Amino acid sequence: MKNIVSMRWLLARMYEPDVVIADCRFLLGQPTAGREAYEAGHIPGAVYLDLEQDLSSPVSTHGGRHPLPDPAALASRLAKAGISSNARIVAYDDQGGMNASRLWWLLRYMGHEQVYVMDEGFTAWQNAKFPVTTDVPVQIPSSFEWNVQPQMLASVEDVQQASASGSAVLIDSRDARRYAGLEEPIDAKAGHIPGAVNYFWKDVLGADGRWSGVEALEERFVKLGKDDAIIVYCGSGVSACPNVIALEEAGYSNVKLYSGSWSDWISYEGNAVATGENSG
Incomplete structure (x- = not known):
């Protein structure tokens, strides 16, 4: 590590x-x-x-x-x-x-x-x-x-494009219930960015609370291609960061953070909101 x-x-x-x-x-x-x-x-x-x-x-x-x-x-x-x-x-x-x-x-x-x-x-x-x-x-x-x-950061325009066209994999780092829109304790709207897949950030940790090793992290992200463009977000750009580290540890090199995350996404009137289970 x-x-x-x-x-x-x-x-x-x-x-x-x-x-x-x-x-x-x-x-x-x-x-x-x-x-x-x-x-x-x-x-x-x-x-x-x-x-x-x-x-x-x-x-x-x-x-x-x-x-x-x-x-x-x-x-x-x-x-x-x-x-x-x-x-x-x-x-x-x-x-x-x-x-x-x-x-x-x-x-x-x-x-x-x-x-x-x-x-x-x-x-x-x-x-x-x-x-x-x-x-x-x-x-x-x-x-x-x-x-x-600047290559480490994704703008809202980058995310809109990824959501519309699949130009990058969107990873939502919040827990499954917030991702699905079943509950939203903090932000004004519930749900996720259309097209995003859910990888709860706490799953980078093992049952003992320690960071998982490289092999376990590779296994966790096995559905993603190593060369895929990936944009990671959460509620406000904080809990997405462990997923960014985990992706880097697992050998993914084209990873950006959408720092404004969900709380920024819903601040734009025209941005669509999806609900429901993980599509990943």
Whole structure:
């Protein structure tokens, strides 16, 4: 696994000078819970990055519930946190890797290759009796150079085309009930983008809560061609990111994120909505 590191891997390297640990814990609907959890205890040296304050820009008419942050603003935030362009960045959360994967995707989108997600998460780290602290590290400002990789991002027009013509495989990362339109706890409309197939993001994890190995991930996506153009979405562009990592691990190289996702799709009056079971 080239994007996922074990807790022991991080334990062995956490004090190396070029390693930066980012705590990305966040609970939807409880915007202060992640920071409070960080203040109550975190991996030593970790800086806190907030999904809504740091890893998203403010909500507007389009762009979904967690619009991508402006790259310059994010680079400035990272630099202020002492994260430099040559850092090896390891992100963790306590949400199965969902929020940590958002940071992974953003950094890769900004041209930063050395970024990893820690397997399992903070509770497992704590249960393993690995070190935890309430000390907040001194953040010495650094500089973060960035170089956006536009090929990683799909626009709403790309998605409209894929939905209409099958020019790309559309993957919906939400759970099956939301995909089918049987329930929608967050967004204004229920259903999925017409033509999309459902691969619930949590299925990248095994029953033990750890990331599946490469062979299991290859098996999971076996219906997809390795050369297929693939566009991944979810509700707001966060839980799609573990699927993007999983596809990369399984050897798919033409994978884009539709960052606005379902919450952006339904913000356009003319976009069709489908309901029903997985067609994949």
